[in-house]
Amino acid sequence: MIARSDFAAIAQWVTPNAKVLDLGCGDGSLLKYLKEARGTHGYGIEIDDANILACVKKGVNVIQMDLETGLSGFEPQSFDFVILSQTLQAMRNIELVMKEILRVGRQGILTIPNFGYWRRRIQIIGGRMPVSEDLPYQWYDTPNIHLCTLGDFEAFCRGHGVRILDRQVMCKDEAVSFLPNLLGNLAVYRFERAG
């Protein structure tokens, strides 16, 4: 199985046998990966019929529901980790979903594309919206309505009672430590509720 580049980064923070909830779990690849790598007990949430079927085929637990309405039906603090892998930027209500992640999960793990990545900045300077392999859409057909830079996301966390515990910034599968907001195209965060 080909793992997406953020899978290993996510898995490194997931404790063995943890109970995980993957929001917008797609075809269930991450949950299957975590089950095999970490022995997790996982559930996915997904809205798309084809993805639901793909999850069932993989033997991954999946619940069909619309994330935009929150996580009603899930008890507070009932998961060790709630994961949102490359989904946040496509959601309408970011504040609600972040609040729900921290209500249902003891910790959250989130992957976001970095809109501050230098290649994207250059495309903007060139006068066009960025289009790349990891964000392949045109401005008019993109599902990604809430793109942000790492700086934006971290400011959001400070303002919304979210404490960042770990951050791994990557560029094409390589870890980036120097000027991450410029040189990284993807970041994985582990976080919890502050206070």
Added chain:
Amino acid sequence: MHSQSPSVGIVTPQIAHFDAPLTLKSGAVLDAYELVYETYGTLNADKTNAILVCHALSGNHHVAGFRSEQDKRPGWWDNMIGPGKPVDTDRFFVIGLNNLGGCHGSTGPSSLDPKTGKPYGKAFPIVTVEDWVETQARLADRLGIESFAAIMGGSLGGMQVLSWTILHPQRVKHGLVIASAPKLTAQNIAFNDVARQAILTDPDFHGGDFYAHDVVPKRGLRLARMLGHITYLSDDVMGEKFGRILKNDVFQFGYGVEFEVESYLRYQGDKFAASFDANTYLLMTKALDYFDPTHHHRVSLSEAMKPARADFLVLSFTSDWRFAPGRSREIVKALLDNNLNVSYAEITAAHGHDAFLMPDPHYHSLVRAYMSNVVRSLGI
């Protein structure tokens, strides 16, 4: 000939006779009873590939296949169960039975009471979902089946699946709960009561002992079925199927059959009234009303499901307003609260509650995929 779609072919029902007295939830005791059942596929040597199909309100043991060469209508879930079908009888040994209290061969109100030599009628005790599970477990014992690879059912059948996983957690590996609910709402009970009132107030009902009068409370049963039928369909599908189409192009200014929908409902009502037992209908609706694993909120549904050990597939249909998707989500929540493996899909379908009997491709793909995993996980 039935060669166009693969089928289990011609099936013969079998009868299991039970002599050990059965104490029902009501306290009543049945000294002896019979269950009629059909099986499809072959039970493997380890007896690990058995699937139990639980029927809904008006269902029976004839789940798949045909009764004879001439039979044109296959069993009620033939599109789901058969060789190469979502529930593949080349892999699984599938059992369909008629529940106790039924009118298709299992002991019920229309059966002869050995004590009197006459039909039980009103003397037949009311049975519950839990009582059915008990009798189904006895049938499994008889067949040497220690545990089921899966138990599946839609609607009232799904309630039996839930009950199985609570009462006999070690005997169910997988539960498929389709278009069901953890208990009925007031609206649902109300529909059932109107149906019962139609039967109970039919002058031909004779307090349930109509057999002795050589009549059948057809009017009541027909009305009950017409009402039920409306609630099993969606507004959209009725609109699409019948709209306001008239049988004759102009209004007759009378009370005869004018609209196509009236004609359809009356046909369905008549057909049902001619073949179904009124007492069984009363009993089945009552079993639906009584089912409540929380015992009137004495415990939460999550606590009620605590004994369950099975993995679950829960399915609902978007246009089903009698057992709406929200009711399935209640079940899913209780399973999640108990850390049980569960997948849940809300299938986009126009057919209302009846959608669970329809051959929707996505619905069948989900069941097929889930059952393939059952095959793999149990090494069948």
